[in-house]
Amino acid sequence: MVAKVAVSLQMFATFLSLSSCFSVSNSDVDIRKNRLLALVSDATYNRLQPHFEVVSLPAGRILYEPGEAIQEMFFPCGAMISFVSTMENGSTTEIGMVGYEGMTGLPAIWGGKSSTSRAIVQVGGDAIAIDAKTIKEEFARGEDLQRILLLYMQAFLTQVSQTAACNRQHATEERLSRWLLSARDCVHRSELPLTQEFVANMLGIRRPSVTVAAGMLQQAGVIRYARGNIVILDVATLENCACECYAIVKAEYERLLGRASEG
Amino acid sequence: MVAKVAVSLQMFATFLSLSSCFSVSNSDVDIRKNRLLALVSDATYNRLQPHFEVVSLPAGRILYEPGEAIQEMFFPCGAMISFVSTMENGSTTEIGMVGYEGMTGLPAIWGGKSSTSRAIVQVGGDAIAIDAKTIKEEFARGEDLQRILLLYMQAFLTQVSQTAACNRQHATEERLSRWLLSARDCVHRSELPLTQEFVANMLGIRRPSVTVAAGMLQQAGVIRYARGNIVILDVATLENCACECYAIVKAEYERLLGRASEG
DNA sequence: AAACATCTGTACGGTAACGGACAGACAATC
DNA sequence: GATTGTCTGTCCGTTACCGTACAGATGTTT
Numbered sequence: 001m002v003a004k005v006a007v008s009l010q011m012f013a014t015f016l017s018l019s020s021c022f023s024v025s026n027s028d029v030d031i032r033k034n035r036l037l038a039l040v041s042d043a044t045y046n047r048l049q050p051h052f053e054v055v056s057l058p059a060g061r062i063l064y065e066p067g068e069a070i071q072e073m074f075f076p077c078g079a080m081i082s083f084v085s086t087m088e089n090g091s092t093t094e095i096g097m098v099g100y101e102g103m104t105g106l107p108a109i110w111g112g113k114s115s116t117s118r119a120i121v122q123v124g125g126d127a128i129a130i131d132a133k134t135i136k137e138e139f140a141r142g143e144d145l146q147r148i149l150l151l152y153m154q155a156f157l158t159q160v161s162q163t164a165a166c167n168r169q170h171a172t173e174e175r176l177s178r179w180l181l182s183a184r185d186c187v188h189r190s191e192l193p194l195t196q197e198f199v200a201n202m203l204g205i206r207r208p209s210v211t212v213a214a215g216m217l218q219q220a221g222v223i224r225y226a227r228g229n230i231v232i233l234d235v236a237t238l239e240n241c242a243c244e245c246y247a248i249v250k251a252e253y254e255r256l257l258g259r260a261s262e263g
Numbered sequence: 264m265v266a267k268v269a270v271s272l273q274m275f276a277t278f279l280s281l282s283s284c285f286s287v288s289n290s291d292v293d294i295r296k297n298r299l300l301a302l303v304s305d306a307t308y309n310r311l312q313p314h315f316e317v318v319s320l321p322a323g324r325i326l327y328e329p330g331e332a333i334q335e336m337f338f339p340c341g342a343m344i345s346f347v348s349t350m351e352n353g354s355t356t357e358i359g360m361v362g363y364e365g366m367t368g369l370p371a372i373w374g375g376k377s378s379t380s381r382a383i384v385q386v387g388g389d390a391i392a393i394d395a396k397t398i399k400e401e402f403a404r405g406e407d408l409q410r411i412l413l414l415y416m417q418a419f420l421t422q423v424s425q426t427a428a429c430n431r432q433h434a435t436e437e438r439l440s441r442w443l444l445s446a447r448d449c450v451h452r453s454e455l456p457l458t459q460e461f462v463a464n465m466l467g468i469r470r471p472s473v474t475v476a477a478g479m480l481q482q483a484g485v486i487r488y489a490r491g492n493i494v495i496l497d498v499a500t501l502e503n504c505a506c507e508c509y510a511i512v513k514a515e516y517e518r519l520l521g522r523a524s525e526g
Numbered sequence: 527a528a529a530c531a532t533c534t535g536t537a538c539g540g541t542a543a544c545g546g547a548c549a550g551a552c553a554a555t556c
Numbered sequence: 557g558a559t560t561g562t563c564t565g566t567c568c569g570t571t572a573c574c575g576t577a578c579a580g581a582t583g584t585t586t
Binding site: 085087088091112115116140147150151154163165167169203204244248256 | 348350374375379418419420421425431466518
């Protein structure tokens with residue numbers, strides 16, 4: 001189970017529906033910063049809102065285990081969640097990540113209930129939790145949440161697909177750069193509280209390989225890091241160090257879920 | 264565009280709806296051998312059937328290019344189709360494959376219309392082609408086709424996810440074994456008309472690496488091959504040579520789309 | 527201040543796979 | 557039977573990364 005933070009968003013929600021504006025910032029947790037929730041119509045939002053629970057997800061928390069039925073969906077608003085595959089020999093590989101621009105728990109909608117990967121909170125932060133039943137019912141209405149979640153499924157698959165090819169083709173430093181940029185997009189911050197060990201587990205490589213690659217990026221003044229804290233200093237240069245995969249996935253997210261997809 | 268084979272399944276379909284039986288075998292192309300079409304109710308099937316077109320897909324044909332809007336969906340009945348990512352440097356990697364147990368064209372349902380990968384026919388064979396509009400409309404009804412396609416989305420993502428991790432973690436021979444077994448499942452045949460060059464492009468490795476790995480499998484009597492024709496002789500041993508990924512994906516397909524999911 | 531835990535740097539031999547090149551085997555065609 | 561094209565086998569040096577190990581650096585606890 002997940003730590004529930006003091007909630008009651010009643011007044012906040014009332015304000016939202018009255019003003020019918022999309023971006024609101026005078027609240028502790030700005031719910032509509034989650035891109036998916038930002039895209040739904042006010043009518044849909046108001047149906048969902050009573051089921052919202054603002055939760056604070058601590059780093060390291062496991063949201064779903066492989067094969068475990070999914071009860072709650074999470075719409076991150078600051079947290080970053082990784083989907084990780086663990087092999088028999090214990091090696092791990094990230095197959096996708098989620099932040100502001102996505103959600104977790106798609107298998108509940110698909111009908112399979114569980115998946116074969118583990119979902120773990122990489123960067124602690126807030127999220128909106130909604131029980132799977134509520135989302136499934138709203139999805140079944142066939143209105144805008146369905147439209148948006150279908151688009152998100154495609155976006156997420158694009159990410160995973162690109163990762164599959166990337167894992168085969170690209171060098172450590174390129175992949176590390178891509179990963180850092182993606183993680184930054186997930187949390188809208190350039191400071192990532194992550195150890196090299198964690199990053200190595202995501203990229204499916206040895207920890208010393210991260211040390212070497214990150215050392216070169218630091219040498220070049222692109223990032224700075226120390227004891228579990230990585231800071232991205234120069235996004236543009238880091239984009240040059242990253243493989244093409246970063247831009248491809250980002251462009252596809254933008255195409256599918258960008259401004260043009262609103263309303 | 265796709266070569267259309269002489270069609271008019273009218274009588275065949277009438278027979279189907281009258282007999283209301285699931286498996287039919289006295290026809291050139293046994294449509295309901297496609298697992299997805301086999302799972303839909305007779306009512307849904309009868310709505311879709313007038314839009315069926317039996318097509319013969321030749322090896323090498325490209326069904327979709329990256330970024331190209333998808334007009335037709337294909338439900339393979341003997342053909343095997345690969346989704347391939349091509350990098351800037353020209354290297355290719357397969358991110359997923361489809362045969363009897365699946366379909367192509369999901370982006371049409373998701374709403375993105377196009378995807379970032381290329382769909383290419385690896386093993387020539389038959390397929391049912393249906394225009395995207397028809398499937399989208401049927402999906403929007405929210406009945407059993409929607410249920411089945413949502414499950415298939417999960418199955419396909421599972422395959423791609425596992426491939427992402429597999430590409431990072433497993434050795435050439437394991438991956439080759441996995442790939443051969445998967446391809447065999449796609450076409451329900453143990454003889455695959457494929458050159459080592461093609462296989463290398465799918466696995467994202469050099470052609471000589473395939474020669475070496477395949478040579479070892481042949482040495483062990485597990486497969487036999489010659490000039491663009493690979494024959495799987497010993498499935499059980501090949502499963503032992505394959506990495507865990509094969510079994511994981513197969514089990515998940517079975518869980519999601521197996522007998523238990525019918526009706 | 528001392529002890530401890532955690533995180534990072536570096537070094538080592540080992541190896542799987544790479545890029546490229548070329549030769550041999552087999553089928554089809556003329 | 558000779559020519560051509562395609563497919564497969566093998567070799568070479570090269571390289572990126574692995575597994576393991578250990579030492580140094582930086583915080584945290586007592």
